[in-house]
Amino acid sequence: MEEVKSGQKSYLNFSKLLPSQWGDHFLNISIADSDFDVLAREMEVLKPKLRKNIFTFSSRDKDAMKRCILSIHVLDSLGLAYIFEKEIVETLKHTFEKIDELMTDENDLDGVSESQFNQVLNIVVDQIIKAYQRLGETDVPKFTVNVAQKRHHTKLFQAKGHENVPAGLHHPHLCLPMEEVKSGQKSYLNFSKLLPSQWGDHFLNISIADSDFDVLAREMEVLKPKLRKNIFTFSSRDKDAMKRCILSIHVLDSLGLAYIFEKEIVETLKHTFEKIDELMTDENDLYTVSIMFRVFRIYGHNMLSDVFDRFKRNDGKFKESLIEDVQGMLSFYEAAHFRTTTYHILDEALSFTLDYLESLPTDSKAIPPRILKHIQNALYIPQHQNVKVLVAREYLSFYDQEEDNDETLLTLAKLNFKFLQLHYIQELKIITTWLRELDHTKNLPPGFRERTFECWFVGSMMYFEPQFSLGRIMSAKFFLLFTFLDDACDTYGSIPEVESVVNCLERWDPEYMENLHGHMKTAFKFVMSIYKEFEEILKSQGRSFALEKMIEEFKIVARTNLDLIKWARAGQIPNFDEYVEAGGDEVGSYSAIACSIMGLGEIGKKEDFEWLLSRPKSVRYLARKARLLDDITDFEEDMNKGYTANALNYYMKQHGVTKKEANDVYNHREGKLKDYLTALLVDPIHL
Numbered sequence: 044m045e046e047v048k049s050g051q052k053s054y055l056n057f058s059k060l061l062p063s064q065w066g067d068h069f070l071n072i073s074i075a076d077s078d079f080d081v082l083a084r085e086m087e088v089l090k091p092k093l094r095k096n097i098f099t100f101s102s103r104d105k106d107a108m109k110r111c112i113l114s115i116h117v118l119d120s121l122g123l124a125y126i127f128e129k130e131i132v133e134t135l136k137h138t139f140e141k142i143d144e145l146m147t148d149e150n151d152l153d154g155v156s157e158s159q160f161n162q163v164l165n166i167v168v169d170q171i172i173k174a175y176q177r178l179g180e181t182d183v184p185k186f187t188v189n190v191a192q193k194r195h196h197t198k199l200f201q202a203k204g205h206e207n208v209p210a211g212l213h214h215p216h217l218c219l220p221m222e223e224v225k226s227g228q229k230s231y232l233n234f235s236k237l238l239p240s241q242w243g244d245h246f247l248n249i250s251i252a253d254s255d256f257d258v259l260a261r262e263m264e265v266l267k268p269k270l271r272k273n274i275f276t277f278s279s280r281d282k283d284a285m286k287r288c289i290l291s292i293h294v295l296d297s298l299g300l301a302y303i304f305e306k307e308i309v310e311t312l313k314h315t316f317e318k319i320d321e322l323m324t325d326e327n328d329l330y331t332v333s334i335m336f337r338v339f340r341i342y343g344h345n346m347l348s349d350v351f352d353r354f355k356r357n358d359g360k361f362k363e364s365l366i367e368d369v370q371g372m373l374s375f376y377e378a379a380h381f382r383t384t385t386y387h388i389l390d391e392a393l394s395f396t397l398d399y400l401e402s403l404p405t406d407s408k409a410i411p412p413r414i415l416k417h418i419q420n421a422l423y424i425p426q427h428q429n430v431k432v433l434v435a436r437e438y439l440s441f442y443d444q445e446e447d448n449d450e451t452l453l454t455l456a457k458l459n460f461k462f463l464q465l466h467y468i469q470e471l472k473i474i475t476t477w478l479r480e481l482d483h484t485k486n487l488p489p490g491f492r493e494r495t496f497e498c499w500f501v502g503s504m505m506y507f508e509p510q511f512s513l514g515r516i517m518s519a520k521f522f523l524l525f526t527f528l529d530d531a532c533d534t535y536g537s538i539p540e541v542e543s544v545v546n547c548l549e550r551w552d553p554e555y556m557e558n559l560h561g562h563m564k565t566a567f568k569f570v571m572s573i574y575k576e577f578e579e580i581l582k583s584q585g586r587s588f589a590l591e592k593m594i595e596e597f598k599i600v601a602r603t604n605l606d607l608i609k610w611a612r613a614g615q616i617p618n619f620d621e622y623v624e625a626g627g628d629e630v631g632s633y634s635a636i637a638c639s640i641m642g643l644g645e646i647g648k649k650e651d652f653e654w655l656l657s658r659p660k661s662v663r664y665l666a667r668k669a670r671l672l673d674d675i676t677d678f679e680e681d682m683n684k685g686y687t688a689n690a691l692n693y694y695m696k697q698h699g700v701t702k703k704e705a706n707d708v709y710n711h712r713e714g715k716l717k718d719y720l721t722a723l724l725v726d727p728i729h730l
Contacts, residue, residue, distance in 0.1 A: 086126075093127075097111055097114045097115075097127070097130075098111065098127070098130045105144065108138050108145060112134075112135070115131050115135070118131070135174075246475070247472055247475060247476070249468055251468060255465055256462070256465055256466075259458055259461055262458050263455060263462065266451055266454060266455045267303065269451055270451055270452060271307060273451070274288055274291045274292075274295075274304070274307075275288060282318075282321065282322055286326075288311055288315070289311075289312070289315060290334055292311070292338050296341065297434060297435065298439060298456040298459075299431060299432060299434070299438075299439075299456070299460065300455060300456055302508045303459070308342070309342065312339065316339060316344045319344075322335070327354075329365055329368050329371030329372070329375055330371040330374050332351065332354075333374035336351075337374070337377060337427070340381045341427075348386040348388050349388065351375075351378075351388055352388065361392070361395045372396050372399055373400065373417065373421060375392055376396035376397065376400055376421060376425070377421060377426055378392070380393070380425045380427045380428060397422075400422060401422065405419065411444075413441055413445075417437075417441050420437055432507035435460065435507070436460065439456050439460060442456065463507065463509060466509050466512050467499075469512075470499060470516050471496065474495055474498075474519045474520065475495055477520070478495055481569075494523070494526060495519070495523065498522035498523045498526065499518075499519040501635070502518030502519050502522070505639040506643070511642060513642070513644070514641070514642020514643060515642065517576075517577065517580065518639065521638045522638075524573045525600070525634070527569055531565070532604055533604075533608065536562070536563055538608060538609060539558075540558075540559075540560075541563075541604070541605050542605060543557070543558040543563065544559060544566060544567055545601045545602060545604075547559060548567070548597070549598060553571040553575075570597070574590070574597075584644060586641075586645070589640070589647060589652065592637055592640075592649075592652035592656070593637050593638065595656070596633050596634040596637040597634055599633065599634070600633075618693075618697065619694050619698075622690060622693050623670050623671065623690055624667065632665055632666035633655060633666060637655055640652060670690060674690035675690070675691055
C-alpha cells in the first residue's frame with residue numbers, strides 16, 4: 044500500500060466528483076417545536092370526521108363497503124394509511140370475509156384489450172398480491188387470468204376453398220369473424236395520429252435542368268488537374284513532402300473530395316506506408332502523427348498504435364505539455380476512435396483527450412470559435428463514426444475560415460457540394476413523385492408513417508457520392524417499403540394475419556395472396572411491386588444474383604418480425620440478449636446492408652452477399668447496436684401504444700432497473716435529423 048500525503052492510494056480511475064448540488068440549502072432554515080405542534084393540532088381536528096365518513100357503514104350495505112375500499116386506496120396513495128392503520132386492517136379483514144358476495148355482479152373490470160394483457164399480468168395481479176401481504180396474509184393464493192379473444196380477432200374458414208366465412212351470424216350459438224369497420228381495419232395497438240412528413244412538397248417545385256449539372260461539372264474539371272499536381276507530385280525521397288501529402292489527403296477526405304482522387308490516394312498511401320518507419324523517425328508533432336495514423340487506418344493500412352508511445356513520460360502517463368496543442372489534442376481524440384482490443388494505449392488516449400476537451404469552456408476567448416465548434420461536433424459524434432456527407436458539410440464551414448486554406452481546394456469543395464445538392468434534390472423529387480402516384484399509399488390511416496426524406500437520408504448515409512444516385516433511390520424505396528410493412532404488421536395485423544403475409548412472402552409469388560385482406564394485402568402487393576422494379580434494374584446490370592440475396596434477407600426480416608409481434612402480444616419476456624440478437628434481424632440491419640451492396644452497382648459482388656449471410660462479428664455487432672438505438676429512441680412511443688417488444692423494456696425487466704439506469708448502460712445521443720437534412724439540402728454554399 045503506497046502512501047500518499049493526501050491519504051490512501053486509489054486503485055480505481057475516477058473522475059473528480061462534484062459536490063452535492065444541494066450544498067447548504069437547508070442548513071439556514073429555522074424550524075421550531077411550535078411548527079410541529081400547530082400542524083399536529085390542525086390534523087387532529089380533521090381525523091374524526093374522516094374516520095366517520097370512511098369507516099362507518101352497515102355490514103349489509105355492499106355498495107358502502109366497496110366505497111370504503113376505494114377510499115382506502117385513496118388514503119394509501121396519499122400517504123395517509125398510517126394514520127388510519129387500525130381501521131383499515133379491521134375493515135379489510137371484515138370485508139374480505141364477504142368477498143364473493145361483494146364481487147357478485149361487479150363488472151367494472153370484465154375485460155381488457157389485447158394490448159393490456161401485459162398490464163393485467165404484471166401490474167394488476169401484483170397489486171392484488173401486495174394487498175394480501177399488507178393484511179398480513181402469508182398464504183397468498185395463485186391467480187388464473189382467463190384470456191378470451193373477442194369475435195373480431197377470430198377467423199373461420201369454409202371446408203371447401205380458402206375464403207374466409209362471410210361476416211354475419213351463421214349459427215345461433217356462434218359468434219363470427221372479422222367485424223367490418225367503415226374506417227378500415229382494426230388497429231391492434233394504441234397510437235397517436237402521426238403527422239405527415241414536415242418536408243412535404245418542399246423540393247417538388249425546384250426546377251433542375253441537365254445544364255445545371257453540366258456547368259458545375261465543367262468548373263470542377265478545370266480545378267482537378269491543378270490540385271492533382273499540387274498534392275500528389277513530390278519526390279519519393281522528400282519525407283516532409285510525403286507527410287504534407289498525407290495531411291492533404293485527410294483534408295480531401297474530410298471535405299468529401301476523396302472519391303475524385305481515389306486512384307491517386309490509394310497509390311500514394313501504398314507507397315508511403317512502405318516507408319512508415321522512416322517517416323515517423325523524429326516526428327514529435329501530435330497533430331501530424333494523429334492525422335497520419337487516422338489516414339492510414341481509414342485506407343486499410345495497419346499503422347501500429349505504439350507510435351503514440353513517444354508522447355508519454357517515463358512513468359507511462361501522457362505528457363502534460365500536449366494540452367497546449369488544442370488541434371493536436373482534437374486529432375489525438377479522433378485517432379483514439381480507431382482503437383482495437385489488442386493495444387490499450389488508445390483507450391488511455393481517449394480518456395486523456397476526452398477529459399481535456401470536455402473541460403474546455405464553450406465560450407473560451409483563447410481558442411478560435413471555429414475550432415471550438417469543431418471540438419463540439421467531435422464530442423457529439425467523432426468524425427470517423429459520423430455520416431461522411433455531414434462531415435463534409437461541417438468541415439467545409441471549418442476549412443472556409445482557416446487562415447492558410449488552399450483557395451483552389453476550397454473552391455472545388457464548394458462546387459462539389461453544390462453538385463451533390465443538385466443530385467440529392469433531384470433524387471428526392473423522383474422518390475416523392477413516385478410515392479404520391481402509388482395506389483398502395485393512397486388513403487392510408489394515421490398509423491402509417493410517411494417518411495420519404497428520412498428513408499432517402501439512410502441511403503445517403505451508405506454512400507453520398509454522385510455516382511451512387513440510383514443506389515440511393517433504390518435504398519429509399521426499400522426503406523419506405525420496410526416502414527410500410529412494419530406499420531401494417533405491428534399496428535393493424537392480428538397474429539394470424541401477420542402469419543398469412545409471412546407465408547405469402549415465403550412463397551414469393553405475386554399471384555398468391557391467400558387469406559390476405561386490407562392492409563396486409565396492400566403491404567404484400569407493395570413488396571412485390573418494388574422488388575419487380577429492383578429485378579428490372581439488376582437484370583439490366585447483369586446482377587440478377589443480387590435480387591436473390593435481397594429476397595432471402597427480406598424473408599428473414601419478415602419471419603423475425605412475426606416472432607417479435609408474438610412476444611409483444613403474448614406479454615412474453617424473452618432473455619435480453621436473445622431479443623437483441625433476433626431484433627437485429629427485425630430492425631432491418633442485415634437487409635439494409637444487402638440493400639447497400641445492391642446499390643453499389645457493378646462494385647457489389649456475389650461474394651459480398653455471401654459474406655453478409657455468413658453473419659461475421661462486425662455485422663452482428665452493427666445489427667445489435669441498431670436494435671438498441673432504435674428501441675431507446677422509440678421506448679416511450681412503444682410503451683404508450685402497448686408494444687412491449689423493446690430492448691429497454693426487456694433489460695429493465697430482466698435486471699430490475701429503472702429506465703434511467705438502463706439508458707445509462709446504453710447511452711445515446713439525441714438525434715438531430717432535421718438539422719442534418721437542412722444542412723445538406725437547404726443551407727446555401729457561397730462561392
